[in-house]
Amino acid sequence: MGQFELIFAVGALSDETVLRIHQGHDVFTASYGGLTMLTVTTDGDEPMDVARKVVASLEEISGVHVDRCCEDLMSLSDIADRSDVAEDTVREWMVEGAEAGSPFPKPYYLVGGGVWLWSEVNDWLREVGKKSSPVRHLSRLDILQTNLWLAQRSRTT
Incomplete structure (x- = not known):
């Protein structure tokens, strides 16, 4: 549970x-x-x-x-806030994840520079060993x- x-x-x-x-x-x-x-x-x-x-x-x-x-859609800024990191760090995750074989989730929609589904981002954070929320989405x-x-x-x- x-x-x-x-x-x-x-x-x-x-x-x-x-x-x-x-x-x-x-x-x-x-x-x-x-x-x-x-x-x-x-x-x-x-x-x-x-x-x-x-x-x-x-x-x-x-x-x-x-x-x-x-x-639960997130902008780049929202992801950074929820993850307690800078926006530049999230941008680095997008590049580094792809290079390391653990690609950052694709945007859910491309509106306003892109929005991501928080459940996918949070699952990715958990998978790569970064700080994530224990709450499931x-x-x-x-x-x-x-x-x-x-x-x-x-x-x-």
Whole structure:
């Protein structure tokens, strides 16, 4: 068993609903222009089991509707901050990793100079023996499977 961090986009929430969410979960709540994001940290074994458990628990709280699971995307600067190194060090990892046979993960998207999926970067850090987070994050496949499950579920309800 380990700890997972999942990010969900949810519908608009009242202040009362946010308080109830915080009472039952280790969660960070943020709203950006009508979009509310919940970053939930919880224990579990398998990513889909964890996602289903968290969604069910959130939706038991009236007023919460989970729209989708979101990627934890990082810019070069974000990677440096999370890894507690300078941006130049991250750039060096990109070159050195390829030369050493452990290539740094490819960008998830090329927007704004590139953004990376934190789960891939964190896994790479762990594999090459650099400081990494012990918290597990959803992979590309985990996110796709979770969103497929959410979409199929919403069609039947």
